Amino acid sequence: MKIKSQGNGINVSAYINTDELERTLLAPYKERVKVLEAQVKKRDYYIKNMHFQLKKRRWIIYLGYISSRLMKPFGKKINMKRMMILSYMYERNFTSVLKMKKDFEALGAQHSYIYNDVRQMMSMGLIDRDKRDFYYLLDKGRETVEYYEQNTIKMFMHMAKIKQDSSQMKTIKDSLKKPSKYSEEELKNRRIRYAKLMKPFWDAGYKKMPKDKGRRIEILSKWIKDNKIEDQWYTQLIFNWGSK
Numbered sequence: 001m002k003i004k005s006q007g008n009g010i011n012v013s014a015y016i017n018t019d020e021l022e023r024t025l026l027a028p029y030k031e032r033v034k035v036l037e038a039q040v041k042k043r044d045y046y047i048k049n050m051h052f053q054l055k056k057r058r059w060i061i062y063l064g065y066i067s068s069r070l071m072k073p074f075g076k077k078i079n080m081k082r083m084m085i086l087s088y089m090y091e092r093n094f095t096s097v098l099k100m101k102k103d104f105e106a107l108g109a110q111h112s113y114i115y116n117d118v119r120q121m122m123s124m125g126l127i128d129r130d131k132r133d134f135y136y137l138l139d140k141g142r143e144t145v146e147y148y149e150q151n152t153i154k155m156f157m158h159m160a161k162i163k164q165d166s167s168q169m170k171t172i173k174d175s176l177k178k179p180s181k182y183s184e185e186e187l188k189n190r191r192i193r194y195a196k197l198m199k200p201f202w203d204a205g206y207k208k209m210p211k212d213k214g215r216r217i218e219i220l221s222k223w224i225k226d227n228k229i230e231d232q233w234y235t236q237l238i239f240n241w242g243s244k
Helices: 018-054 057-074 080-090 097-107 114-123 139-161 172-176 184-203 213-227 232-242
Strands: 002-007 010-015 127-129 135-137
Touching: 057 080, 057 139, 080 097, 080 114, 080 135, 080 139, 097 114, 114 127, 135 139, 184 213, 184 232, 213 232
Parallel strands: none
Antiparallel strands: 002 010, 127 135
16 A cells, blocks of 8 residues: 655655455454354353253252252251252351341341351361451361362262163153143134145145135135035135125
């Protein structure tokens, strides 16, 4: 590309290699954009796949079963409520019983007697308290949460990978299928009427009825004549198509 300029009686011209300029300025960004596009595409697939998986009812049942199994080794010392307290504290450096009660109440989770639960877990070496009466998780408490989390994922992934006999399973389409507003008898009559309507066109080699009404009349009239059909229903069809 050539650029011309004039000032104070002096003509100045310059040549700019736009291809080289584009390669220098845009090439690094093009590569970066490709990487970002690939990441977005991968993330989009992951999200869609997760949404599809979460729609399966059995995953919820699996998680309930896994949770029940993993809680058994703890006995009565750690129940699900106490595991939730440990998990809550795992995500925070310090917290108070009052804050926990408010958040648990907002979640709709059991929030009474949390102070007693905290004291019990302090005696078990899972939790400790500082001079300001703020509570924090000890290593043993952190390991308890990690044990539950990691084994839940491990067991769930194992169960999710097991192929099952799907011969008696409902398909997603069947499970979401809305009930018909027509009775079985009405549906049967509709199928019969449709077959009767389409027979002249099927015999003529058509899979669908022509959109042109003139062509419909032509095919139906020829079919009636060739097969010597005497049926007022077909005659009424010709009249209806011809009058519109």
